[in-house]
Amino acid sequence: MKITNYGHACWHIELASHQLLFDPFISGNPLATHIDIDKIQCDYILISHGHEDHIADVERIARRTNAKLISNFEIINWFGAKGLSNGHPMNIGGKWKFDFGTISYFTAQHSSVMPDGQSGGNPGGFLVETPQGNFYFSGDTGLMMDMKLIPSLLKLDFAILPIGDNFTMGIEESIIASDFIECDQIIAMHYDTFGYIVVDKQIAKAKFEARSKNLIFIEIGESLTI
Numbered sequence: 201m202k203i204t205n206y207g208h209a210c211w212h213i214e215l216a217s218h219q220l221l222f223d224p225f226i227s228g229n230p231l232a233t234h235i236d237i238d239k240i241q242c243d244y245i246l247i248s249h250g251h252e253d254h255i256a257d258v259e260r261i262a263r264r265t266n267a268k269l270i271s272n273f274e275i276i277n278w279f280g281a282k283g284l285s286n287g288h289p290m291n292i293g294g295k296w297k298f299d300f301g302t303i304s305y306f307t308a309q310h311s312s313v314m315p316d317g318q319s320g321g322n323p324g325g326f327l328v329e330t331p332q333g334n335f336y337f338s339g340d341t342g343l344m345m346d347m348k349l350i351p352s353l354l355k356l357d358f359a360i361l362p363i364g365d366n367f368t369m370g371i372e373e374s375i376i377a378s379d380f381i382e383c384d385q386i387i388a389m390h391y392d393t394f395g396y397i398v399v400d401k402q403i404a405k406a407k408f409e410a411r412s413k414n415l416i417f418i419e420i421g422e423s424l425t426i
């Protein structure tokens with residue numbers, strides 16, 4: 201599995217036969233100006249919630265690639281009304297077997313509204329089970345007790361969690377989350393993009409190390425194969 205960071209909460213996951221893209225927000229990200237949006241390939245675009253910093257480039261990429269959108273019912277309907285009809289609606293607690301693996305749309309403690317003010321449904325994250333490995337992409341969320349359910353649902357190889365604080369979990373909460381989900385390989389997201397979420401990476405890594413956990417930073421545009 202090849203994991204590429206496109207900045208903020210946007211991740212590209214290359215599986216054996218399919219490519220997934222999470223929460224595309226590249227054109228509006230001042231840290232991702234070196235990423236060529238129009239070269240990104242994907243079969244599926246997974247959307248955690250309706251905020252602009254998670255959906256800004258969905259339409260541009262979906263129109264070019266005809267990728268299938270996976271999100272909650274309200275977000276899929278919202279893009280459907282724009283003519284993006286290749287969508288798969290889900291809701292909290294449900295799972296579906298796709299051709300690349302099984303997705304569960306898992307609860308997140310956050311908010312979700314579309315850029316035009318329409319409802320973005322309930323925010324969520326994704327539990328992703330594939331033959332190449334299992335992971336949790338939490339989306340934007342605070343620390344929540346529901347995370348303790350995850351080990352009963354899926355044995356994780358790694359998790360992508362926010363560490364930027366203010367809008368989501370910060371470093372300390374992410375360490376507790378990694379206990380809850382029983383996964384010590386954490387890839388950091390949702391930091392540095394705006395002034396409110398700037399982190400010191402060395403301090404963040406040290407805090408994880410002090411708890412015998414691995415916090416992984418992948419530079420924007422760089423990949424990690426696991």
Ligand code: NI
Pocket residue numbers: 249251310311340
């Ligand atoms: Ni958000």
Ligand code: MN
Pocket residue numbers: 251253254340367390
């Ligand atoms: Mn966000």
